[in-house]
Amino acid sequence: MFTHEDLACLQAQSLKMQGWIRQQTFSPGAGKALRRFSSWEVAELIFRVNQSTLRGRLAADPSLPQGQVEEDGRQRWYSLSEINEMRRRIKVNRRSLMPERPANRRALRAAIANFKGGAGKSTVALHFAHAAALDGYRVLCIDFDPQATLSHSMGLTDIAEDYTVWGIMARDLIQETERMNASARGAESGAALPRRTLPSNITELGLAQLRIADFIKPTCWPTIDLIPSCANAAFVEFASAQYRHLNPEWSFFAAVSRYLDHLPDDAYDLILFDCPPAIGYQSMNAVFAADMLYIPSGPGYWEYDSTTSFIGQLAEALEDLSAFSPIVPTGTMGLPKVFQDVRFLLTRYEPGNDLHRAMRSAFGKVFGDRVTEHPIEMTRAVEQSGRFLSSIYETDYRDMTRETWRRARTSFDQAYSEFKTHALAAWVNLEETP
Numbered sequence: 001m002f003t004h005e006d007l008a009c010l011q012a013q014s015l016k017m018q019g020w021i022r023q024q025t026f027s028p029g030a031g032k033a034l035r036r037f038s039s040w041e042v043a044e045l046i047f048r049v050n051q052s053t054l055r056g057r058l059a060a061d062p063s064l065p066q067g068q069v070e071e072d073g074r075q076r077w078y079s080l081s082e083i084n085e086m087r088r089r090i091k092v093n094r095r096s097l098m099p100e101r102p103a104n105r106r107a108l109r110a111a112i113a114n115f116k117g118g119a120g121k122s123t124v125a126l127h128f129a130h131a132a133a134l135d136g137y138r139v140l141c142i143d144f145d146p147q148a149t150l151s152h153s154m155g156l157t158d159i160a161e162d163y164t165v166w167g168i169m170a171r172d173l174i175q176e177t178e179r180m181n182a183s184a185r186g187a188e189s190g191a192a193l194p195r196r197t198l199p200s201n202i203t204e205l206g207l208a209q210l211r212i213a214d215f216i217k218p219t220c221w222p223t224i225d226l227i228p229s230c231a232n233a234a235f236v237e238f239a240s241a242q243y244r245h246l247n248p249e250w251s252f253f254a255a256v257s258r259y260l261d262h263l264p265d266d267a268y269d270l271i272l273f274d275c276p277p278a279i280g281y282q283s284m285n286a287v288f289a290a291d292m293l294y295i296p297s298g299p300g301y302w303e304y305d306s307t308t309s310f311i312g313q314l315a316e317a318l319e320d321l322s323a324f325s326p327i328v329p330t331g332t333m334g335l336p337k338v339f340q341d342v343r344f345l346l347t348r349y350e351p352g353n354d355l356h357r358a359m360r361s362a363f364g365k366v367f368g369d370r371v372t373e374h375p376i377e378m379t380r381a382v383e384q385s386g387r388f389l390s391s392i393y394e395t396d397y398r399d400m401t402r403e404t405w406r407r408a409r410t411s412f413d414q415a416y417s418e419f420k421t422h423a424l425a426a427w428v429n430l431e432e433t434p
Helices: 004-025 039-047 051-060 080-089 121-134 149-153 165-186 231-246 252-261 281-289 301-321 354-370 380-387 402-428
Strands: 076-078 108-112 139-143 224-227 270-274 292-297 341-346
Touching (some): 039 080, 080 121, 108 281, 108 402, 121 224, 121 270, 121 402, 165 231, 231 252, 231 281, 252 281, 292 301, 301 354, 341 354, 380 402
Parallel strands (some): 108 270, 108 292, 139 270, 292 341
């Protein structure tokens, strides 16, 4: 016989082990630090220029970051901040090293979503965020998943639920209810309009006083911020159902979208959503706020079956949202929901596996060019980075054979490069900002 008290004891035991694992994974202080990158990586993998060209630029201008030199003097190592300074100041053949960004557009929002667990959503979100940061973009990640894999991989732990998506949604409920009540009082027939009342256990949490920036946490990557998640945020599905009962006119699905609308347009370049493996209040907030939908899937039949169910249920859910009155405020996103692009990405793919090749062909026959050309291959380096809650970009190539590391990085580089191409095409289609 087990009660909630027994489950709490099991969690307490697990938390002790969790702390030990984090110490082994990150550092004795349970903090994560970003490694430096070699001059070889900076030149050929990040700037994509010849090493001799980069060395020439650095020798010609001593004011540029010179990095840390190895004891044998053969290699220099640079922090990401130093890399970005070089990116801003160096031109090669009159070509800027700064990343392409459409003018007068807010940040592009991309949701990594599928309700199949183990599809690789967090892995894709983590690697795309890191690849984009190395590309020179400023990235905001939002972890919608109470499992908090992305948050932990980014080095954030001990997060209070007030500062997760749940906090954003509860804050939005309070603010939207106050706005509705103010509108009712301001109307000529205000006396006939109902006044919505929220219980004190919601209004007295202090969430309405939180600033936009209070939810955003820095990571060890200087150009990546995160709105984290935590296990306690799992009750958002139950809480949101209660909130809708308290105020049936609250457009719950637009809470995160409204929140993001208040960010300065130039604060970030890319906003990535890591969605939970379910269609619920949090995932609907993610897909509604997204300009672009990226759907990762494993290469097996059951993953294909689950992906098919996911897009069907998502279509029905978005159709239901369209029944909301057009006058209900939804931020800059409108109804019916429109995505600038939808793509399917195969993960854990093994080129030598006959089943995987057959399922890749099946995906292509059904979804056509919506399926990305470059799947993410399963390699030993990918497995190892997953075990240690880090991306291949954070892994030092000296910790394994360079060929093993290079193969894994090439797979993610190709997947990210394709994502970037689609993202830029979608980004241009966003409305210009004043």
